[in-house]
Amino acid sequence: xxxxxxxxxxxxxxxxxxxxxxxxxxxxxxxxxxxxxxxxxxxxxxxxxxxxxxxxxxxxxxxxxxxxxxxxxxxxxxxxxxxxxxxxxxxxxxxxxxxxxxxxxxxxxxxxxxxxxxxxxxxxxxx
Numbered sequence: 001x002x003x004x005x006x007x008x009x010x011x012x013x014x015x016x017x018x019x020x021x022x023x024x025x026x027x028x029x030x031x032x033x034x035x036x037x038x039x040x041x042x043x044x045x046x047x048x049x050x051x052x053x054x055x056x057x058x059x060x061x062x063x064x065x066x067x068x069x070x071x072x073x074x075x076x077x078x079x080x081x082x083x084x085x086x087x088x089x090x091x092x093x094x095x096x097x098x099x100x101x102x103x104x105x106x107x108x109x110x111x112x113x114x115x116x117x118x119x120x121x122x123x124x125x126x127x
Contacts, residue, residue: 003122004028004047008038008065009054009083014106018052018083021110025117035060039068048078050122053100055084055091063091063098070099079120083108 005027009015012033019029030045032038034057042048051069053062060068062082069075082095082103092103102116 002026002028003049004030004045005050005052006030006032006038006041006048007052008032008035008057008062009052010034010057011054014054021113022052024110025114034058035062035065035068038065042069042075042078046074050079050081050117052081052083055082055095063095066095066098066100079117079122081116081120 003026005022007015007018007022007029009018010033015031019031022029027050030041030048032041035053036059038051039060053065055062062084066080069078069080080100082092082100083106084103085106087105095103101120104113104116
């Protein structure tokens with residue numbers, strides 16, 4: 001059964017790029033333009049294994065999304081990776097303290113994403 005990833009980014013172009021990389025790693029993909037849309041998608045689907053979350057988004061940013069997800073026991077097993085161009089270590093620390101499992105700096109390669117997923121124990125089938 002394929003793994004399912006939720007891509008959360010307000011940039012449609014970034015979702016398309018990230019989506020192709022995640023699909024190549026063997027995941028089915030669901031997309032959301034902000035944290036609020038992502039929470040709605042999680043409530044509709046209970047089979048999401050991984051959330052790849054942008055930091056800066058309107059409506060509900062990545063940090064707010066992480067806090068909302070981690071406050072709900074139903075999603076305790078969801079792996080969350082923050083994908084960001086932010087370079088402030090304090091922001092990375094805030095995301096990890098809020099419950100993110102990992103972070104990945106933009107730009108990144110499919111291989112670096114695959115390595116992060118392996119570290120998190122998420123097997124993938126690279127195409």
